[in-house]
Amino acid sequence: MSCSTVRGILYNYISTFVDGELSxxxxxxxxxxxxxxxxxxxxxxxxxxxxNRLQSEFAYSSPYGLKDDRKNKLSKSLESKVIHKKSEFSWx
Amino acid sequence: MDKxxxxxxxxxxxxxxxxxxxxxARWITGHDxxxxxxxxxxxxxxxxxxxxxTDINSLSWILTIVRNTSYSWMKSKHDYKHLIEFDESxxxxxxxxxxxxxxxxxxxxxKILNTSNNKDIIHKAxxxxxxxxxxxxxxxxxxxxxxxxxxxxxxxxxxxxxxxLSRGRRRLQKTLSNRSxxxxxxxx
Numbered sequence: 001m002s003c004s005t006v007r008g009i010l011y012n013y014i015s016t017f018v019d020g021e022l023s024x025x026x027x028x029x030x031x032x033x034x035x036x037x038x039x040x041x042x043x044x045x046x047x048x049x050x051x052n053r054l055q056s057e058f059a060y061s062s063p064y065g066l067k068d069d070r071k072n073k074l075s076k077s078l079e080s081k082v083i084h085k086k087s088e089f090s091w092x
Numbered sequence: 093m094d095k096x097x098x099x100x101x102x103x104x105x106x107x108x109x110x111x112x113x114x115x116x117a118r119w120i121t122g123h124d125x126x127x128x129x130x131x132x133x134x135x136x137x138x139x140x141x142x143x144x145x146t147d148i149n150s151l152s153w154i155l156t157i158v159r160n161t162s163y164s165w166m167k168s169k170h171d172y173k174h175l176i177e178f179d180e181s182x183x184x185x186x187x188x189x190x191x192x193x194x195x196x197x198x199x200x201x202x203k204i205l206n207t208s209n210n211k212d213i214i215h216k217a218x219x220x221x222x223x224x225x226x227x228x229x230x231x232x233x234x235x236x237x238x239x240x241x242x243x244x245x246x247x248x249x250x251x252x253x254x255x256x257l258s259r260g261r262r263r264l265q266k267t268l269s270n271r272s273x274x275x276x277x278x279x280x
Contacts, residue, residue: 011251012258019232021239021254047261050214054233057211058218060118060127062111 001033006040014040018047102142105150106135112151112235113158119230120162122219126169134161149241156245159227210268217267225260232257 006013016022017030034041113134118127134157138145145153218226231242232253239253246253 011254012262015258015261016254019239019257046265050261050264051233053211053214054218054229055236058215059111059234060115062114 001029003033003037003040006030006033006037007043014044015047018044018051098142099139102139106138106142106154109151109154113154115234116155116158116227116230117162119218119234120159120223120227121166126165130162130165131158133165134158137161149244152237152241152244155231155235155237159245210271213267213271214264217264221260221263225256225263228253228256229260229264 013030034044113131114127117130121127121130138154138157228242231237231245239250242253243250
């Protein structure tokens with residue numbers, strides 16, 4: 001595989017490789033390319049680093065007590081909105 | 093079926109996904125209160141459809157509803173700024189990252205990425221990213237969903253998920269790269 005193929009604009013093999021979503025054949029081909037190309041190997045490293053940061057630092061936490069509070073609110077909402085009144089939105 | 097019995101079945105399956113639901117709604121709407129309202133509305137919608145629910149993947153199912161509810165919510169709030177359709181000529185960068193990244197630039201980016209105070213930069217870049225990229229990145233990177241699950245939630249082919257993810261990542265990297273270049277120039 002060449003760099004231009006591996007780093008395609010619409011289909012980026014490096015991105016898909018990192019996600020483990022390539023076929024076994026393509027995984028092997030891209031892996032082989034990394035061994036020969038420091039630039040592509042470096043991009044793989046950058047994507048992995050970015051992914052790790054996004055996974056560990058960028059999830060919004062539910063407000064404190066949301067789950068318990070939500071259960072109560074939901075029960076009330078189901079009583080008042082679902083049973084007695086239609087939502088302002090239509091069901092998808 | 094009696095609604096109370098239905099709720100007893102609904103609750104253990106769906107309420108465990110509330111954190112993911114909130115996270116997705118928060119990233120789409122951009123506001124805490126809106127996200128809370130969206131989650132509540134989405135769960136009401138989900139409960140209404142629960143009797144007909146046959147999906148094996150309850151997380152994908154509830155996130156599909158949360159995403160659709162978030163978009164409906166923003167339209168109802170006339171928040172069109174974030175809902176504008178993606179326009180290639182407007183949103184694409186005229187200078188996509190070069191195929192060959194200079195090694196010293198990559199090393200500077202590596203340094204930048206590892207600096208904790210750059211969390212704000214990444215957060216801002218993701219927050220300002222067009223929604224078509226943002227929701228795919230949030231679903232994949234933060235919620236850890238597969239391409240197939242995302243394709244089902246967003247209603248697009250798997251190939252489009254790959255493409256959007258790849259381009260979204262490039263945008264984030266470009267933001268960091270630009271930042272690192274500016275810092276490097278100011279240090280010279």
